[in-house]
Each structure stands twice: as structure tokens, then as C-alpha cells.
Amino acid sequence: MDKKELILDALRELFREGKAGTASVSDIAKKAGIAKGGMYYYFRSKEEVLDALVAREYNDRIKSSAALIEQCGGNALEKLAHLFQSYRSAYVDPSLDEYLHMPQNAAIHQKSLAQIVSSLSQIIADILRQGVGEGIFTCAYPQEYAEMLLSVLTFLLDPVLFPQSSEQYIGKLKALADMLEKGLQSETGSFAFLYGE
């Protein structure tokens, strides 16, 4: 295993132990079992390690979601439902999530949201194109529709940026389903998986 991965694993482990917030570069190096000097070869600061860890965690989440929907097959709506369920249930360490929501980590948080939108939108755009081919969607802008869908899911539904009751949260998902069904000229209720069973 390469040292870079060991360093990221070490910081992730410190998150699990609830010690990441106060951990120094030395603490991370010690946990990774490498010399502090060796660590600086890969990362210049704790922020850089955190940045790389966040990128890796979200990439893993997106790759495993993409692999899952390939395995499951199905039509475009079934694939979108699978993808949404896998995205929602993907495990992101709560202490990492909390850390990203601290004001001093807002830049890394913003970057992580933009990264999710950029990577996942390509997967979703392909599924929308598949749906057009299957005759269940009409869509002249699959890439942009995917990006708009993801903007709502990552930005508008963020509970820290927009403190919201569960009724408001469900209301946003119902409105998103309504807008997608009409926008894609898909059957009424076909996006009900966004807000219910």
C-alpha cells in the first residue's frame, strides 16, 4: 500500500476515534507509522491531508454507486432510484461530516460539494440519455438537468446551510420530483422514490 494511502487511512482512523480535530501533523504521521519528515514529502499541512481524504472518500462513494447501478441494470428510472438510495445510504463518517461543517473548513466543504456535482452529474446524464433512448424521458439537456438535480440535493438540502424541519426537507424532495417528472415528461409519480418508498 502506498504511503499516501496510509496517511489518509490514519486521518480517517483519527476521525473515527474523535481525535482528528486536535490531531497535529505529527499525530497523523505517528498513526500512519511513518516519519514526520516522510509525511511532508506528500502533504505540506494537515489541511492538505484533509482535502485529499475528503476527495478520496467522495470518489469512493461515487465509484461504488456507479458500480452498483451497472450491476443492477434496469431501465433509466430504476437506475436513478438505485443511485439515489445508494447515495443516501453511503456511509460517511459523522465526525468527518461535522468537521466539514465547521466554519474554518468551509472551503474544503464547498470544494467537496462541487466535486460531487461534477463527478455524479456525468453518471446521471448517461442515465438520462438512456431514458431518452428508452422513450421514458424527453430531454434536450441531460448534462445540465443532472447538474440541476444535484445542486438541489447537495446545496439546497444541506441541513447546515439551510436549517430545515423534516416537513420542509420532504417538501423540497417532492417539489424536485414534480419538477423532474414535468421537465423530463416522465410519468407522474415516477420520481416518488426521491421522497418515499
Add this chain to the structure above:
Amino acid sequence: MDKKELILDALRELFREGKAGTASVSDIAKKAGIAKGGMYYYFRSKEEVLDALVAREYNDRIKSSAALIEQCGGNALEKLAHLFQSYRSAYVDPSLDEYLHMPQNAAIHQKSLAQIVSSLSQIIADILRQGVGEGIFTCAYPQEYAEMLLSVLTFLLDPVLFPQSSEQYIGKLKALADMLEKGLQSETGSFAFLYGE
């Protein structure tokens, strides 16, 4: 004029002079013509002044947009077109905008985006309700539609979060117009003001 406003004006003036980045609390107090001690009565740090200035600038922008559309009158589509034009042309100091996009100010930037969405969405939701009354829109979720529209405009169209060519930018606006026209069951082309004349 109250001292708080004087302090905010001083920081805004420092932005216009290109000196805000390096200005200390003392510099802001001096510019405002008040004692440094007096300043701490209102704000504990430069970050707090910046935070308040951003809130004031965006509130002013939103209030003047709202006043403008009230004056102009017109049907819901005309009001939305006015609001969009006034939002785009509203002057925000470029140096303030640049400052907000620096990584260390990401928290204030995020907060400012969320504030725009929360305040403007109420104005837009009222216009959508008006359009439903006028029979030019169908919409069961006016508040949520307004929030989704604003998420795309503030988050997905942010040029720093999502570096994009002008073709990509226009593509997003065309897709947004398409989704709104279909979602609101409004006439094709009725949201063309988003991307053209």
C-alpha cells in the same frame, strides 16, 4: 447615522480602495472616525465586520430588487424578468466578490449564498403564486420551485465553484429555462429572458 453603519461603510470604502484585505481593526476604526475601543462595542473582530457588511450588501440588493418589481408591476413573467435583470446588474464591488471567493472566507461566502436563497425565494414564490392566479403557471410548490431556481443561479452558476466556459454557462441557463417552462407548464420560450434578450 449610527456607528455600526459607519463601521460598515468604512470597510466598504476600504474594499473600493483595494485595502480591505490587509486592513486591521484599527484601520477600519480610523476610517470610520471612531475609537478602536468603541468599535469593539459593536464587533469583536474584522471577520464580524465583514460578515455584517456582506449581509447588508445582499440585503440592500434584494430590497432594491423587490422595490423595483413592485414599481414596474406587470404579470408574473414580466416581474420575474425584471427581477432577474436587476439581480444580474446589481453592483457588487468586484474586490468584495473576489475577497469572498478566497478559501479563508469560504464560510462567509457560503452564508451569503444561503442568505440570498432564503430572502429572494420568498419574493419569487409570491410571483409564482401570482402567475398561478393569472393562469400562466401551474405550480403546487411555489416556495420550493423558487428555492430550486435560486440554487441553480447562486450555486451551479458560481464561476469559482464551477469553472465554466460561456457556452456552458449559457447551456445551464437554457436548461433552467426549459425545466421551468415545463415544470410550471408555462409557454415555450417564456423564460428565454434567462439566457437572451
